[in-house]
Amino acid sequence: MPITHASKTPERKIDPSQPLILVEHLDFAYPDGHVALRDLSLEIKQGEKIALVGPNGAGKSTLMLHLNGILGDGSGLRVGGLPLNKQNLPVIRALIGLVFQNPDDQLFSPTVFEDVAFGPLHMGLPEDEVLERVKEALAHVDMNGFEERLSHHLSTGQKKRIAIATVLSMRPYALILDEPSAGLDPRARRGLIHLLRDLPITMLVSTHDLRMVAELFPRMVIMDEGRIVADGQTAKLLADEALLDAHGLEKP
């Protein structure tokens, strides 16, 4: 009986002259009629680290779920020049690593190893490369030696790190994180900030933690009611108290 593993994820061919993520005039409404995104446009260049802030229900998570094709029909989105369609979807999912807010949703395998290996395995990579990538990803988040631990026995901070590793093992071009510092104690939060600072990768991070934003992200995007209401240098936007106030944000 043969080993029937489905085909390998095709090689990524992205155009370096194009923006890594390009969102143009994106509209989205949930099936119940609730409009979550209205005519939203955003451009992310390679190497940028961007904070996405805004009140709850502003559409931040919805936007993030669009960026690797979980929501939406793919129109209005390009990743590295590739349009998001059925054919490109597996490639784009490998390019854009999405880390969910609740690590309990992200970590669904019994052991840490299996969770970190999930992405590379499902890209159809050979065994030795899967093993190598798991090792590398765990090293990135400083969690070597946790391979055989059960995910649900870890602390929240450790779970967050593993959740990031599960995506890093796919060697993505960009990391999309949904409220990574929520629910962390000060020490774990500090550790996470250092981790995000040191990762040499494009990043879009949604958060309510404006102190972290000021420290880590040169560019900041403010969303409210499904629209981008401000996009610019973090220092400038954070100095604009009227703007922050209008969108339910507090100056750190």
Add this chain to the structure above:
Amino acid sequence: MIHNNLFDRYYATESPLHRLSPSVKVLLTVFFILSNALLPDGHWIGFGISWAVIFLLNWVGQLGWGYTFKRSFIALPFALAAVTAIFALPGKTLAEFDVLFWHLLATDAGLLRFFSIVVRSWLSVQVAILLVATTQFPDLIHALEHLRLPRMLITVIAFLYRYIFVLSDEVLRLLRARQARSAVLPGQSGGGTVFWRAKIAGNMVGQLFLRSYERSDRIYNAMLARGYQGHLRTLNRHAMHTRDWVILILSSAALLFLQIFTHF
């Protein structure tokens, strides 16, 4: 979060049984259950041999002698469904009962059938426990794929397994929330009427459905985001070796022989 490991019965160790190809294990498990079902009523030697095989496999799998036996009691109550057999078969009457407006006759043939059914299901449950204890779940799913079970069915099994943890976690949380608010004032009986309790329980079931529905959606998204395309994959190889073929053929032959021995 208290994760419920109630359903995860894999017993991690190294043994010949663990190393055997999952496909072979699945096939032999099905054959063994079939063989149990086909053993004649009251053929205690046949049942004894099957039981001895289970015992031996416990030892081969390095699970400890009583591993499957200890865990098999959970399924015994279901065997009680066969209790009607005692009264349904014609034979020598052993006892008579009057239940409501029924007049029930317990017969010797019926009793024999009943005990045979109990033993059969007991044996079958044990071999299933053995399969799950020695085979990791993704491998089991793969084995079913290799055995050409319909894709849809396999996916349903895979997700049932995935989400049963989610469900049991939610149940634990709901029960804890109810407990935390179930206070009783001194000198008063708490709890309300049966009707009221039933309503609360009903609401909890509804909550459970909604919560686990949403949570399973998020987990599915997390799987999609990491390239899940409808197959669960594993690093373990599933090539059939000579050893697997030999064991498959020998064991099938042994089961066939057992059938011939008990029937003729």
